[in-house]
Amino acid sequence: MQLLEFQAKELFREYGINLLHSISSTNIEEGRKHAKELGYPFVIKIQVPVGGRGKAGGIQKCQNDDEFELKYPQVMDLTIKGEKARAILLEKMADIKKELYLSIFLNRSKRCYTIIASAEGGVEIESVKNQIIKEVGLGDVSDELAREVAKEMELEGNTAEQFVDTLKKLSKLTIEKEAELVEINPLAIMQDDSIMALDGKFVTDDNSNFRHPELQKYQEKTAIEEQAEKSGFSLVELDGDIAVVGNGAGLVMSTLDMLSDNGGKPACFLDVGGGATTESVYEALTLISKLDRVKGILVNLYGGIVKTTVVAEAFLKAYENNLIDLPVFSRLKGTESEKAKEMLKGSRTNIFDSVEEAINAAVMGVKK
């Protein structure tokens, strides 16, 4: 999960990383109070869990009340990469001399923490030039390594000392919270040579959540995604009209690809998971029935660990309880698939021998 900037900054503050004064709000009344507290000029920053905010107009300078009244609602109404504003952060304007880049991430290929730093920050990571890359192992960044990075960035004196301090604090934060990625971009050198984190990005390793109850409050899921997680399946909402249900993340992704290739639009990715039961699949169908845009359901199962009959039973129960009156297009293969097909005969489920046929029928079916 990616935290919002102000949430990442809460963690930065806890670890003593230098920040400008900033306050987050979710409505303009709150915002007005904060504007008074901060005093002009400040920056209005949209809080969304994606990058590219600046380019999309989500970061605006603000000099006076009139500008505030105009810009706050404008920024609040933006949608960036499909994400609506969760909050607005007001932050004091900074007197910047130079922008740097600094991040620590869990390097999947090298299997260790890795530092990326650059003396040229403030742009997206893809365009950060002259990257300094250091593998850290699984422990803290040492004084020695932090100094080496500062030296390679050609930082000197007090600025170098502050950078070393920031890097070490960032490393402590990354390790203690088991983050996948912590990024400060830009990390600014101010006119007085002090160093400040002007932005913050923090990506958690959700699998370690059980060790980090303190990060629970940042969880942000749609009600449906939350319910899915509780019931042991995985669901991602998409904006099409055909719900895609299958077992195994790879197979469901593969089904989405084929459906899109054939002109269909997926309404969701639903992996019933290796431990699927009739109850959990029924729960999944209940969630799908609540998505108004869904006009049909495409089922692609390769029964290995999961018995196809378990899924068939869930569908029969759903028909019996009038939970779904949508057409269902399914391809069932593997464990007990003959029995499952027999069970579904005469029901609203159309059964196909190949996934191709099921997909084509689904695409045609929802067009009607």
Place this chain on the structure above:
Amino acid sequence: MTDIFGLLKGKPEDSDYENKGVIVQGITGAYGSLHAKQMMAYGTNVVAGVTPGKGGQKFEDKVPIYNTMQEAVDATHAKISIVYVPAKFFLSAAKDALNAGIKLLVAIPEHVPIRDTMEALDLAKKKGAVIIGPNTPGIMIPELIKVGIMPPMPFKAGKIAVLSKSGTLLYEISDALTNSGFGQSITIGIGGDPVNGTRLIDAFEMVKDIPDMEGLVVVGEIGGDSEEILAQRIIDSGFNKPTVAYIAGRAAPKEKRMGHAGAIVMGTYGSAESKVSMFNKANIPVAKRPAEVPVLLAGKMEKSD
């Protein structure tokens, strides 16, 4: 590089040739006992189980259960173990196994914290052991040994190596291969996690020189850069056995995790386009759908004849 066939099969002069012992960690759990039974039914030589506190009992009236891996290894001299414990206990189970001398550890649990995986890998490296997974369906030599949870029906003995990030796609694509007359020499599910004990490139190194392996199928998905690194290695090493790839997730939206913890595109990192274009550079065709894999492979086989 680890001699994976040596570990799973052994050499003809060994007393346990083609009958290597496997220890099941977590054998009394619901999942562990179900799959221990299924592995035994497939012909895998399950020699011991481990469940702390249940030492002295027997599983299915014949497999002895021990409290620790050290006891199990001392009694059986097995080099392979399979772990079925909940994710939060994985690290301690892995340490127990590696410290006891296990050389091939198959890690089934899903949702293992990345840091725990990395610590287990660090220890495995020091001990000269290999970890497959976590979040893997396992590894098998069809019709000989199955160390995993895969259903038996899609697989048939043969000469194609299949390496896959996804479990169900491994079954689906092996099924398509089998139906087209391509049996498998070995199949390795590397798992869908961001950090795998055995990456695609490691799995490739394990299988590439096997004399009776005549073709390679790589099943990848969005996220990470395993596929790109593998494609580069194939180019650099001049590997020229017929190879076909499949990549799932072309239609997945960016910055959304598609079930597997590792299946996420950040910016352009981990995108299907990047993987497909690297495979194309390596002269490896990428199938648009699972059913196309055997068709493309047959084409490649014909050309190499």
